[in-house]
Amino acid sequence: MKVLVAVKRVIDYNVKVRVKPDNTGVDLANVKMAMNPFCEIAVEEAVRLKEKGVATEIVVVSIGPKAAQEQIRTALALGADRGIHIETDEEVQSLQAAKLLKAVVDKEEPKLVILGKQSIDTDNNQTGQMLAALAGMPQGTFASEVVVDGDKVNVTREVDGGLVTVQLNLPAVVTTDLRLNEPRYASLPNIMKAKKKPLDTQSPADLGVDLTPRLTTLKVEAPQTRKAGIKVGSVEELVDKLKNEAKVI
């Protein structure tokens, strides 16, 4: 069974994000980039399926600038078999990403598509769902367990009240949640082997997708900084402040 995994290049989780002074976006100059953490989980899940003998081929796809090939190489080092890079320097919104992925799905005909539930840069949580709709596939989102069973896949989903397990017919789309697995490190020998794995580059135009954004960002602002705490002298003072200043009791 062929598995397609989508990975995105985003600002490293550990970087302190700075908003541009003109509030048009986030400052990306000289900022460390890395694979979106949910995509790491998606790659890991595909690799585990391959190790179990369920998956036979893992194709990894990334949409983004030339440098996104770093993240594809990482996925190849982790165990993916070949990469597809859809190269663009344009902004790619969720719908456009879903359309590009749909075009790849049409070509590759994977049985399972695994994506992160969201990317930590825009936090949209849309691409997987949109892809499922466009491709006419069933979807299992926020997966904390994925068990392939013949031509079906059981996906345990993390929802507000607990866990829901859904059974989907393959081919299907799965999006990963944090607890699905703990991704491994890319080993140095595998990083070297990954350099020789095939990586095919395409353009959005090759796939017939128009990237014109449908949404306009009006303003980006940094979150409010937390106010410093204060020390209170007595329980009475604490109660008074909670009542009259914080107004929480």
Add this chain to the structure above:
Amino acid sequence: MTAKTPEEIIQALRERVPSGKVLTDPDDLQTYGKDWTKVYEPNPLAIVLPKTTEEVQAIVLFANEHGIGLVPSGGRTGLSAGAVAANGEIVVAFDAMNKVLDFNANDRTVVCQAGVVTQQLQQFAEEQGLFYPVDFASSGSSQLGGNLSTNAGGIKVIRYGMSRDWVAGLTVVTGKGDILELNKDLEKNNSGYDLRHLFIGAEGTLGFITEATMKLTRQPMDLRVLVLGLADITNTMDVLKAFQEKLDLTAYEFFSHQAMNHVRAHSDIQPPFDTEAPFYALLEFEALSEQQVDDAMAAFELCVEEGWVLDGVISQSETQAKNLWQLRERVSESIAPRTPYKNDISVVVSKVPGFLKEIDAVVSEHYPDFEIIWFGHIGDGNVHLNILKPEDMDKEDFFRKCEKVNKWVFEIVERHRGSISAEHGVGMIKKPYLGYTRSEAEIGYLKAIKQVFDPNGIMNPGKLLDV
């Protein structure tokens, strides 16, 4: 002078430091009377928290008049019982002298009071877009005064050196009560003896450091971390050489497989790879461009071909870099429940493999049921030898046996021309063993120097040397 009761002395002290606090509460005496070692029972007369250099001077003059010992106290994270007051001394704590006084962007220097916490200086540097590179696990509590008085090292020494290398100038109060401004922050100043360096590493035995001008540097760029599985302990230095031929490393640490097992049992941290190795090396370098990453790959390939390295990983993100560091940084806390007997020893880098083998052989021959945990800053020739207490052995018995081990270990240190204290200082814990590293003649000079700065022996009595 007429003899005074402790109460009268404390009252007189209060009058001498009008703006500083004097504490005598039993809880405060306990807290301020000891450092991280917790071996000696604290018993200070009082704690005083001065606010200015002049107040420190007043305290020193007062102590000279009354013949009372003074114990300088920083963050009390020291590991040699340097900041311990067990004999009725007055503890001088720097918590109230914790201000960054000045910053000079052109000189890239920052003037700090001695009580500035290491992490506070690191953060201040970061806010200026700069970097203070001395770093270790206790930097959230340790103070600059303590760092300099122990010449603290840490995890970046291979690239950035010790605390000593970052001091442009010092203000000190000598044990005689003189205020000296040492080196005046100059880069070049060949005007005779550099007293600044006598106070660095003096463990408070010559006087107090009250202010320090520290140098800052540019922030490191993209830091990458590798963890390698080594085939044998003797390969640590081959691997170091292979990488250093191509890269400037910012860290080269090592830990044994047992050490990693303790870390993994203690906290939920995943191993770097499945391949089991007896020892692991952690390397860090700055990836200024992809070239450095390629160079690291090439060095790795060589190490594998030579059979020195069994497997390895490289961080693909800052998160991964941080997680890989945890494997090394958590060793200390993970073995703490096992009452480890700790040694902090060093030899020149080229002698490390033979040195480790010898010590390992001696300890395991005499005490086969002792578990030995090796880790440390091996790129600087500095290793931490930790012996864990067998569960069924009582503490007294264990420590007595370790004392014997100590002697053998230090004899090996001496033979390899190493140090009995690489970065933790001497304090009281290592004092009996100083002779393994310093000759009798040299110790004579140390004592003479002490005599010059502190003729009445009021500064940190009983630490480092007996006079």
